[in-house]
Amino acid sequence: MGARLEDEFLSLVVNGQTYNLRVGDEKGVLPHHTLAYTLREILGLKGTKVSCDSGQCGSCTVIMNGKAVLSCMTLTIECHGKEIRTIEGLRRGEELDPLQEAFARHSAFQCGFCTPGMIMAAKALLLEEERPTEEQIKEALSGHFCRCISHYQVIDAIKEASGQELSEDRLVREEKRVAFRYVGKPVQRVDALRIVSGTMEYLDDIRLEGMLFGKVLRSPYPHALIKRIELARAKALRGVRAILTYQDVPDLRGGKPRFRRILDKKVRFVGDAVALVAADTEETAEEATRLIEVEYEELPPVFDPDEAMRETAPLLYEDFPRNLLPSQTGVYGPRTLTELVTGSIEDGLKEADAVVEDEFSYSGLPNPVPIEAPSAIAFWEDSKRLTVFVSNQASYLDKVVLSVILGKEIEVRTLGLPCGGSFGTKLMSWPVQLYAALLSRATGRPVKVRLKKDEHLATFTLRPSVRLRGKVGMKIDGRLTAVQGDLVVDTGHYSMTTHAQLAVGLGEVQIMARCKNWHLKPVIVVTNRNASGIVRGFGGQEIKCVLIPLLCRAMERLNIDPFEFFRMHFVKPGDGYFWRDGNWYNFRGIDFTKAMDKGAEVFGWKEKWKGWLTPTDQQGPKRRGVGVAVHGNADVGEDISEAFLTLHPEGRATLFSCVTEHGTGQITNYLKMVAEVLGLPLDRVRLAPADSSITPFEFGPVGSRGTYAIGGAAIRAAEDARRKLLELSAPLFDCEPERLETKDGLVFLRDEPSRTIPWSRIMGWERTIHGYGRFEPDYTLTNCMMSFVEVEVDVETGKVDLLRVVNATDVGQIIDPKGLEGQLNGCLGSAGIDSAIFEETILDRRRGYIMNANLIDYKWRTFLELPSIRHVVLETPFPTHRFGSIGVGEIATSPGPAAVFMAVCNAIGRWVREYPLTPERIIKALQS
């Protein structure tokens, strides 16, 4: 039954409790309220998460009368008398549902934003099928969007909750005696219970007194001047509190170089911000954007980077002739790597037995599109003090970026919340944060700005577009003698980090392939589209995607096995590379050959490899092909981390490190490391909030630096505190502090462990002990990820199916096997492997519209499309910190696309030159 508008009350039974909501009252039910809105905003059940708000992602799934339904696409008014179950209704008192327990045990989540929806869909399935098959599980969850790739562990959790055997372990590791209490062992994440019970508070769950909602009016033109803006009608709308245009805001600029105004007289892409509105409700703000009248003078747009570089091309910015950004911005110091030049190309090509020349482009603009949209809440304590709630993997950096933009006069404080996925992108949140800050300044009230999914897809961070035209020289034994190429990098309407991405990417090519003679020269072009920027893989993935196929052409010529090529060329101890700052570093890491060999063995590379452009198998129209690629990054020890650590007399510790959980499980890992150093049970160690006003500097878990850099600072802070504790204890034992040890909040003599004194007696209750740790950059180590893939291509339809993935790496020491597996499974998400298959942003290159800004038309991998996956993880200790670990999470996505590209070309027996490999491109290649 639905309620009738003339009815006074609507009755809902939610989690067994009946609610009578007044119809026609905004605190009750209005006709347009969705069930998701009613649950979250009226009933306060915020465990139901809203991501796409369009019925395309499954995150808002609840059970209604026994069936899983999407609460964002259900009007509350039609739910009269219905029985609804939400994530809050699964637990019985303190006791979790077995499904929730299984999800927690299996770390069947990463950022956790999609988890309540998945659990509800799984619950609905188990209500119908006590012991569902794997196919039924996949089917039931097939509409659930997860970019971290929690899929495999979710299937495990559901199987276990329904009393079934799990499939084979996907992590292939060698037997190793673990010498630690927590490190190396699977440990339930410290935030697991909050995630599975729906009580994890993301930014969208925060409610502040008097909070307003901000919306953006966006440009319909890719390039235009604003001639006139008429605000009167919008301002007259009840509930509108402020409207800002470029005329009302100071000339605040971001980007590198700093040229992008927060609001400008000129718009430079379809979707560019024209005006900001703050209002009492989100709807009123949106309604107001409709009432703003804008008159534009259209300018000719430019979308193609080659056209943009012509003398006659329309200019996006007067300061940048031919739309070229200056090559040197000094982002990593005065010698920042802007071009890779070593040896002599001429000599190298002379020496070569084969020289090939070709062109490849990775310009599909894939979008990592984390489930939680970019958002911020800002408020001003006074005219000089700004506080911003941020959702970002590196919340301290938001403070730094905003401080630079707003100037020294303003004190910025950021509060980092759990982040519903970022994959690097949310490091570019400054415009969203500034929108909230400016609207808050104008209204004197807290303002929340949350992009809708379409805005997220069409106006937030894309991968850079890269095209390489180049030459490669190779010896008959496969040795690389020269690589020369021009890279055209299209960054869209502005750049924040594109120079940095190229600097890192140019460093990384040397890690992948040792060669004496390099000359890679990039140019960065601005065009009238949404901006490219920071994405997992940070420049390296983009360059690999075009460079590896070029190398392959030379290997093909000389019939070199690509696995052997990568194995031979990957950086070895004693080699080195020019890194992002332009300096040379000698590599002091390990030899990854063993991991690569093990990967090849698990994949069966030798049996599968049949030579270039040769399918490994064919049946009817289906051709199979294999591919391999590798990536390594010296960012494992990049940048600065600092941490404080406080010991409390009751035998507890607090780590002050400005990190937020963004899905990697690293918070738990840092706490595990601290617990090891201090000999404390894990539940006695906690992390302070990521409040930039109380924590020290932290660059954040970007790249793969979390384990070595952030972990290193945490370990040092813990060691420092431990040393102070033992020094304080020494007089009580009448011995040197070196002879003392601490465990479980007790100090004792190493030689006489039975004599213990608790911390409380040593410290007294009026003292805390503080440690400090700092990590200084170390560019002498790199990680390594080799990805082997097998694909099947239907040569009649052009469809590419990914059948199998084997990743191989060596991480020194696993901190947490389940967390690590999650990161490696992530190769299938966040614009990784699938940027070779179906992930792309479709841009209308005549009008500038992004044509697939929704989660149906932007393609992402579903439960029904999971390939078989395995990860070979070796543990050869690295010279890092006491655990000998390095991070690897970031680069899981990076080699995959080039490996798929190779596999598809082998399957179809033809070279393709552009990503992604859509049916259209495959068919065209086959017809050529």
Added chain:
Amino acid sequence: MDELFSLLEKFGPRARVNAGGTDLLSLFKDDFLFTCPDVVINIKPIRELAYISREDGVLRIGALVSLSDLASSPLVPKLLREAALSVASPEIRNMGTVGGNLCQDVRCPYYRYPRRLGGPILCARKGDGPCLAVQGENRYHALKGKRCFAPCPSDLATALSALAANVLVVRAGRERKLPIDEFYHPFGTALEQGEIVKEVEVPFLKPTTKELFLKFTLRRPIDFAIVSVAARIEEKAGVIEDCSFSFGGISYRPERAREMEQYLKGKYVQEWVIEQASEVGVSGLAPLSQNGYKINILKALIKRSIRGENICGKI
């Protein structure tokens, strides 16, 4: 029903009917039309429209049967069940209805371009200007069309077309029956002001009938068909006695392949016949700048459907 008819009468074009809501709500959320209906009439509570029954040689499916109920009903031909199961996601199938699936609006990204991103965009379908897909991004657009190239998005329609089903539409005091192929017009459906879909009427199949629904998408599930083929084949000793084929993703309606059916009737199924049939099936299609590959896919699906190979997906 009477109340519904009086409401439809009262509000006229200002009103839209809401069944599952999965398509209609996106109209409101994305605000992609220039005018927005200001009344929504929720018909979900009309339980008498949620039936599946067999009588007089036909299967009757009420408009408010959910897609998941349709997919799991043993009364329903396999072809139609598979089409239903291929739609969107399980949650959407729990919510979406047969009537709603048939009446959903097209997926053309120009047509649906949201207001939040600088839309709506004026186009032929909205009553003015050219079809923007013709000179724009048209990889998913129709291979046939005149002024609008948005293909019919309904998988059920393609299946029902091969089953030679009829759609029963009603309004106060009038019922009319249309073959499913005639239910679609280049710019919308055949529904007139005040009409709703009441029922779909599907003729019985012989137990020996071969039926297949092949849907080509980039991934399962969620996606709308890039190309689909629904086939009903009566075969005896390798000879096709009777058949009907319908193609999805090709034009504004499910495209019955009458010429190809004619060609196949009486033929002994063998590779050259299949090859020739696929040529006949795709004849007359005129691709736009980016969607020529759809012809290759269509040919492949035609051949596979005649051979009885369900290797398009694992549906």
